[in-house]
Amino acid sequence: GNSVTQMEGPVTLSEEAFLTINCTYTATGYPSLFWYVQYPGEGLQLLLKATKADDKGSNKGFEATYRKETTSFHLEKGSVQVSDSAVYFCALSPFNDYKLSFGAGTTVTVRA
Amino acid sequence: DAGVIQSPRHEVTEMGQEVTLRCKPISGHNSLFWYRQTMMRGLELLIYFNNNVPIDDSGMPEDRFSAKMPNASFSTLKIQPSEPRDSAVYFCASTRGRTTYEQYFGPGTRLTVT
Numbered sequence: 582g583n584s585v586t587q588m589e590g591p592v593t594l595s596e597e598a599f600l601t602i603n604c605t606y607t608a609t610g611y612p613s614l615f616w617y618v619q620y621p622g623e624g625l626q627l628l629l630k631a632t633k634a635d636d637k638g639s640n641k642g643f644e645a646t647y648r649k650e651t652t653s654f655h656l657e658k659g660s661v662q663v664s665d666s667a668v669y670f671c672a673l674s675p676f677n678d679y680k681l682s683f684g685a686g687t688t689v690t691v692r693a
Numbered sequence: 694d695a696g697v698i699q700s701p702r703h704e705v706t707e708m709g710q711e712v713t714l715r716c717k718p719i720s721g722h723n724s725l726f727w728y729r730q731t732m733m734r735g736l737e738l739l740i741y742f743n744n745n746v747p748i749d750d751s752g753m754p755e756d757r758f759s760a761k762m763p764n765a766s767f768s769t770l771k772i773q774p775s776e777p778r779d780s781a782v783y784f785c786a787s788t789r790g791r792t793t794y795e796q797y798f799g800p801g802t803r804l805t806v807t
Contacts, residue, residue: 624784624798670736679726683735
C-alpha cells in the first residue's frame with residue numbers, strides 16, 4: 582500500500598537556522614508528493630508540491646525535490662523565522678487518485 | 694473568497710449524546726472530504742464525496758458515524774451515540790475535480806466527549 586514516513590519531532594531551532602525534515606514514501610507507480618503546513622489552531626495548508634520525479638516544489642523559502650531513486654521528498658529551508666513554527670506534514674497521492682496519505686507530522690518550533 | 698467553513702469550532706458533549714459537525718465547502722468545489730486527527734492515529738480520511746455522492750466511506754469507523762451532503766454547499770458528519778474515543782479534531786476539506794492535488798482544509802472542529 583501507500584505510506585509516508587517522516588522525521589519524528591519535535592524540532593526546535595533558533596531563528597535563521599537551517600531546517601530539514603526528512604520524508605520517505607512507499608507507493609506503486611508515480612505518485613504526487615506534497616508538504617502541508619498546519620499553524621496553531623488552523624487547518625492544513627498546501628505548502629508545496631511535486632508531481633513527477635526530479636521536480637522541485639518551492640514556496641515561502643521552503644523547497645523539496647522529488648527523488649524517485651531514494652523515494653524521498655525532504656523539506657528544507659535555509660533560514661527559518663519564528664513564524665515558521667508549525668506542524669509539517671508530508672503526503673502523497675497516487676496517480677489519478679483523490680486519496681492523500683499523510684505522514685505523522687513534524688512539529689517545528691523556532692525560537693527568537 | 695471565503696475558505697472552507699466549519700462549525701462549531703469546539704464541541705464538548707457527554708458520552709451517548711448525538712453530535713453533528715457542519716461544513717460549507719468553497720464555492721465551485723465539487724469534492725469534499727472529512728478527516729479525523731488524533732495524536733495516536735494522525736490524520737485519517739473518513740469519507741469522500743464527489744458531486745454530493747459518497748464515493749468512499751471505507752474510513753468511517755463504525756455505524757455510529759454517518760455523513761451526508763444534501764447539496765453542493767453543505768455537508769454534515771454525525772456521531773450517534775458519541776463515545777470518549779471519538780474525541781479528536783475533525784477537518785473538512787474541499788477541492789475541484791475528482792482527482793486533484795490541492796485540498797483546501799477548514800479550521801477544524803475540536804470534539805471532546807466526556
